Amino acid sequence: MSTNARLRAWAYLSRVTESPCAELASLIADVGPEEAAQRIRRGEVGPELSRRTEGRRELDCAAEDLELLDRRGGRLLTADDGEWPVLSFISFGGAPVRDKPQGRAPLALWTIGPLRLDEVTQRAAAIVGTRAATAYGDHVAAELSAGLVEREVAVVSGGAYGIDGAAHRAALAADGVTVAVLAGGVDILYPAGHSALLHRISREGLLISEYPPGIRPARHRFLTRNRLVAALSSATVVVEAGLRSGAASTAAWARALGRVVCATPGPVTSTASVGCHALIRSGAELITRADDIVEIIGRAGEFADEQPHPNQPLDALTDTELQVYEALPGRGARTPDEIAVAAGLPSASVLGPLAMLEIAGLIERHDGRWRLARRSR
């Protein structure tokens, strides 16, 4: 197999379904990208994947896509690359994420820019917010962004008007690293009014999309894109947002993915801050300056250095079992009462799930306390 053939297979697969697609991901995991591509071309796949690929399976512009990308100095990143970031799309508290198709990792990332994605994501924060930003919001986004890049934190955003644009621009102005995640192909510089900004990001930072060239941004792609913004960042900071905004969706993804959600407060008289205040009420960190974010990212980093919670096949668990399982610490043991408190469940209702988890070999009892089974730690 030549690398080129394999990369072309990835490029073909990236277009053949709407990303992300669980069935496709699992076929690739089983047989590799080239065999997966051939089976799809021949229609030799299960009914669901067949349905999802029938519209595009005969369309193969992989070579042209890769050529276009190459001409612009870009590259197609896949799980084959060392640069592929470890995106924990299936988070610790993963149930809500796993239930949504968009919760899956992207198949591949079409990128343009001089930076390595794995290095960027080691220390990155998203700054997002409403397109209808006020002067206050623009100012705060720019201040936070400049402060972050000064402390060598990359600023991730969605390239949109308003807060996103202010964040990207301030990062570039301070010679910092900024990443724009697009909801369409990397050759579609959307919105048009930001084409110069996005072009500059593609030369100095990173332009990223999970969609192949030529794909137009669409509503559902913005939502899918939002989860990528959240996933690439240790923390997502919402600077200004209405109640039902795209930024609120990014924040929800960040929370679902186990990232830290932050919001900056604003005047209570400003509708542009209503979403931020709602986020803070529901547990988002109130941040007022870049140092707050840096500190939070630092804390998150320390947590990440600790014993990670093991990835186990937890799909067979009931919701309550999953809650109980996740209430067990990565190290050490807990009494049933402590587990109940941590899981937010009545004491009486954790004993059954604990027994089932023990039977499943996921946890073990010792001295009246429960801990993760040794092999899962």
Added chain:
Amino acid sequence: MSTNARLRAWAYLSRVTESPCAELASLIADVGPEEAAQRIRRGEVGPELSRRTEGRRELDCAAEDLELLDRRGGRLLTADDGEWPVLSFISFGGAPVRDKPQGRAPLALWTIGPLRLDEVTQRAAAIVGTRAATAYGDHVAAELSAGLVEREVAVVSGGAYGIDGAAHRAALAADGVTVAVLAGGVDILYPAGHSALLHRISREGLLISEYPPGIRPARHRFLTRNRLVAALSSATVVVEAGLRSGAASTAAWARALGRVVCATPGPVTSTASVGCHALIRSGAELITRADDIVEIIGRAGEFADEQPHPNQPLDALTDTELQVYEALPGRGARTPDEIAVAAGLPSASVLGPLAMLEIAGLIERHDGRWRLARRSR
């Protein structure tokens, strides 16, 4: 005993020490105000109370004070009055409050105004904040205050420039009830620039002080006054405040007294909102409009209707015993682990205190769980 003699005794006692004074309160509780006044006049009191009263014990201007108050349409409220509000100065989580002399209830309240204090405090919120308010802060204080009185919540504040003044003024403008708690005598309308405002409050609302006429406001009296503002209100709302402001002290009192602490966010670029953001971070409710406060007061009222935590002679308990005792619910039972979590103590350290509390007859064990002893419930 004539009522007048008893009231004169209260007036004398109100001036003879700096309020509040634990030793004086306990002498009055033992022998009543008239006997207490006579013993103090004759110097027949313990060394500590003797020391605290020696400077003023020969000064008796009770008759003149009461006459002055009467001329202004005021009255001296004491525990003798039906109007005396039930001020829970010794709160549920009371240790920190009891440890501070200012944590005690006032001995008496010098008041001017047409309203009954007990009725006012049934539904009251404090709006407080910096004297150096911004236009934004003035606006928000006024909006909240007008919204509160529209929903028949009395607005309590300290009569100061800035946020306090904006809150009082808006309440009066909306024909609502407002209460100003002063740090000096009710005849000293301080600050001078607010004398017209305070005078109007004395005609339409309530002017309150625990200091007798003629006493000048002083730094320590402002701090003592702040706890009275907090105590008279179900919730304290800080609208704008620096980090170490009087409003932050009122908020700290509110928390110590088991009241709800609220704060309004503001621009992160405004130093006048720094204290509010710090409060929200440390657990204050983020509120943006009067309805938020009304809802919180409603909830607090519902809590108040629940089984109250019994008042027991707890002075003999150690701090840890008190913590453990207070971690027990008003109803129902808890395991030692749950108590440890609720008390914020290591599991191992609650067993000793539980045993001591059982010996003291304050709690009882049932089925491995602990609950308040029946007679104390």
